[in-house]
Amino acid sequence: MANIKEQLRKPFCGKETCEAYGDMVDELKRVKKLTRKLDVVLDSSYDGIYITDGDGITLRVNKAYERITGLKQGDIIGKSINVLVEQGIISKACTMLVLENKEAMTIQQELAGGKVVLVTGTPVFDENNEIEMVVNNVxxxxxxxxxxxxLKENELKMNLYNSELERLRKKMNRPAEVISRNIEMKKLMESAIRAARHDTTVLISGETGVGKEIMAKFIHQHSDRCNEKLIKVNCSAIPENLMESEFFGYEKGAFTGANSNGKTGLFEEANGGTIFLDEIGELPLNLQSKMLRVLQEQEIQRVGSVGTIKIDVRIIAATNQDLMQMIEQGLFRKDLFYRLNIIPLHVLALRDRVEDLIPLANNFLEKLNLLYDENKKFDKEVYKSFANYNWPGNIRELQNVIERVFIMTADQLIREKDLPLEVRSPSDDEVVVEGELKLKEAVGKLEHAMIQDAFKKYGNVRDAARSLGIDGSTFVRKRTKYLHELSLLKTE
Structure with a gap:
């Protein structure tokens, strides 16, 4: 009896069996916990995940796959991937390609709703090197x-826009051209081309507005330096106290207010290319000596520096002044003049090349038509007025007049009446000289009338002076002179 009771007190199974059973329960709990974690990981992926077994039977899909495809997990678990293809839900199955090729594959797949997905299928092999699962990333x-x-469409549009801009740019920024039918100007252009082939210094002379800058650009573009910079400098526009630092640069701390990093001068900027010094006659004497050194030694010295910098610059200078007269007056160095004047080129005034008026006028009008998408033309009477006018402002004045009438004329045909008053051909009753006057007096009377008419028309000195092709100070001086003379006559 005691033995029976003792047996009843013993566990139903052996100790070893119970321990094994407990381990199995713990392992099952761990597996479930890992499975839940795996589910969380899969569902946290923004990309869809579609898992099949080695036969293409669906085992698992995540929430992202449901979101992307619209399919529910319960509708496809346990079904073959081929069923989805047969039903037209997907265009083709990446899984089957992986099973066939036994390697990872990537395809573009179309869904029934019109979406396009990129699917990468990766095989998972067992210990026998057989595919156990296929994991598809969608x-x-x-x-x-x-x-x-x-982007392709925008790129095509951009290419079209760029092509059109390039076409316009080529038309509007043509290489510098000197339009001329004048024999002397043609000879001048031949000389300019010959000079362009060498790095020698060129001095271009001519009145204001004849196109000296165009000539400099023409020489640069026909030289071996054409792919390098052309630095344009108007010497009259730089304050005298800043000229040296602008031309040659300065070291840091060279003077009060100087840039803390120093500054590169215009000659250094032009290194390897060409520098065009317009209005060279405006250089002060102290800077002329330094300019001579640049020409002779091809080196510059920054303000505040004790060292020199070698440069390789081709120099083209221009002036509307009589430099020889300035030399006699002690305003310009003779040695600098001869160093600049190696190749002298004199550009004729527009009144001395009247045969160029029509080609130039038509060229300016063509550019404006292209720029503003117009088709304006000149009436033949306009050409007559152009031919009869003296053009004191030369080509620049012609260009400005054409731009003004182009903008202000509403019609497509520009007539003589659209021209500024001073440019129109005078009719018989527009200029009246009473009595017997000497030429100087007659010219003065006409000049006074033109100044008064211009001021009355524009209402300010700047525009009135510009219309007459003179600067503001000259306009004020002449107008004051004539008003003074008029007041004297009234008091007599």
Missing amino acids: RDVTELLELREA
Whole structure:
């Protein structure tokens, strides 16, 4: 009896069996916990995940796959991937390609709703090197494809725009051309081309507005330096106290207010290319000596520096002044003049090349038509007025007059009446000289009338002076002179 009771007190199973059973329960709990974690990981992925076994039977899909495809997990678990293809839900199965090729594959797949996805299938092998599962990573690329198409379309548009801009740029920024039918000007251009082939210094002379800058640009573009910089400098526009630092630069701390890093001068900027010094006669004497050194030694010295910098610059200078007269007056160095005047080129005034008026006028009008998408033309009477006018402002004045009438004329035909008063051909009753006057007096009377008419028309000195092709100070001086003479006559 005691033995029976003792047996009843013993566990139903052996100790070893119970321990094994407990381990199995713990392992099952761990597996469930890992499975839940795996589910969380899969569902946290933004990309869709579609898992099949080695026969293509669906084992698991995550929430992202449901979101991307619209399919529910319960509707496809346990079904073959081929069923989805047969039902037209997907265009083709990446899983079957992986099973066939036994390697990772990537395909573009179309869904029934029109979406496009990128699917990468990766095989999982067992210990016998057989495919146990296929894990498909599914990414929605519909928006990316739409964006790519939009980018392609925009790229095509941009190419068209760039082509059109390039066409306009080539037309508006043609190489510098000197339009002329004048024999002397043609000879001058031949000389300019010969000079362009060498690095020698050129001095261009001519009145204001004849096109000295165009000539300098022409020489640069026909030289071996054409692919380098052309630095244009108007010597009259730089304050005298800043000229040296602008031309040659300065070291840091060279003077009060100087840039803390120093500054590169215009000659250094032009290194390897060409520098065009317009209005060279405006250089002060102290700077002329330094300019001579640059020409002779091809080196510059920054303000505040004790060292020199070698440069390789071709110099083209221009002036509307009589430099020889300035030399006699002690205003310009003779040695600098001869160093600049190696190749002298004199550009004729427009009144001395009247045969160029029509080609130049038509060229300016053509550029404006192109720029503003117009088709304006000149009436033949306009050409007569152009031929009869003296053009004191030369080509620049002609260009300004044409631009003004182009903008202010509403019609497509520009007539003589659209021209500024001073440019129109005078009729018989527009200029009246009473009595017997000497030429100087007659010219003065006409000049006074023109100044008064210009001021009355524009209402300010700047525009009135510009219309007459003179500067503001000259206009004020002449107008004051005539008003003074008029007041004297009234008091007599």
